[in-house]
Amino acid sequence: MRAALVVLALMLLPACGASLHTHANAAAVARDLIDASGAAIQAEWKNDLEEIHSSGVNVAARETTLVETFAPIQVAYDAAVAALEQYMQAIRRAEAAQATTLDGPAPRSLYSALGHLADLGEAIGVKIPRPPVLLEELAK
Amino acid sequence: MKKIDTVADALDHFGDDVAKLAGRGGALGFGAIAAAAILKASAGAMRSRGESADQILARIRPPRKLELKLDDDTETKNEKRKPSVLPPKE
Numbered sequence: 212m213r214a215a216l217v218v219l220a221l222m223l224l225p226a227c228g229a230s231l232h233t234h235a236n237a238a239a240v241a242r243d244l245i246d247a248s249g250a251a252i253q254a255e256w257k258n259d260l261e262e263i264h265s266s267g268v269n270v271a272a273r274e275t276t277l278v279e280t281f282a283p284i285q286v287a288y289d290a291a292v293a294a295l296e297q298y299m300q301a302i303r304r305a306e307a308a309q310a311t312t313l314d315g316p317a318p319r320s321l322y323s324a325l326g327h328l329a330d331l332g333e334a335i336g337v338k339i340p341r342p343p344v345l346l347e348e349l350a351k
Numbered sequence: 352m353k354k355i356d357t358v359a360d361a362l363d364h365f366g367d368d369v370a371k372l373a374g375r376g377g378a379l380g381f382g383a384i385a386a387a388a389i390l391k392a393s394a395g396a397m398r399s400r401g402e403s404a405d406q407i408l409a410r411i412r413p414p415r416k417l418e419l420k421l422d423d424d425t426e427t428k429n430e431k432r433k434p435s436v437l438p439p440k441e
Contacts, residue, residue: 235407239395240388246414247370247384254374256419274421281419288417299408306404338381343388 234302234313237345238295241321245291248328248339252288255337256281284335287328294324313349322350359397366390 256277263273294317301317325342332339355361369390372383395407 231404232402232407235404236392236395239407239411240392242411242414243366243370243391244384244388247373247387249415249417250370251373251380251384252417253415253419254380260421278419278421285417285419292414295414299411302404302408338377338384340381340385340388343392 230311231302231306231313233345234298234318234349237318237343237349238299238302238321240343241295241298241325241346244325244340244343245288245295245328248332248337249288251337251339252281252284252332252335255335280335284328284331284337287324287331291321291324291328294321297321318346319350322346357397359394362390362394362397366394 259277260274263270263277298317298321301313301315305313322342325346329339329341355364366387366389369383370387373380373387375383395410398410
């Protein structure tokens with residue numbers, strides 16, 4: 212674990228320079244965060260649905276409420292996935308243009324999308340970590 | 352079974368295992384997401400030395416698709432629960 216933390220710290224250092232390489236690593240971190248959050252949300256949905264079915268009380272109405280409760284988080288999740296895709300495209304475009312840094316709103320959009328997802332996760336009882344420090348630095 | 356050749360592969364593999372705990376919810380789930388992100392980020396950082404940004408991006412798989420749907424069974428039951436349309440009174 213200590214080795215992992217040291218490697219992570221080494222990875223965070225280049226954030227000062229914000230090379231395309233650093234942005235690409237941030238995209239990889241964001242992807243894993245989104246994917247793990249998706250697993251947690253999916254599991255919460257499954258648990259809630261099973262609870263409704265096992266109780267057998269007022270099933271249809273409670274299912275409707277569940278769908279309505281999770282609808283915003285589905286939207287936020289899809290938005291985070293789309294923001295990640297746009298971020299990756301921006302990095303690819305910059306590299307194709309042989310730029311050394313990344314201009315534009317893509318890192319900030321992804322950072323905002325991940326923050327929104329974490330906020331909504333809390334609302335349905337799924338704890339989702341805030342966006343990684345690396346991305347926060349790159350979004351500035 | 353995933354092939355583990357390097358330390359980065361091992362970290363990545365361990366990260367996947369830890370991420371499976373994310374579904375447990377609560378503090379354990381939260382910790383699992385954070386730990387998996389650290390492990391996989393470390394693996395990514397190890398692998399990415401000397402690579403171009405494009406090569407790093409090429410390795411990124413799309414995140415899972417979130418499907419929050421009621422199962423077909425439930426939908427069928429709901430259909431059955433719907434009140435049938437009464438024929439118009441003559």
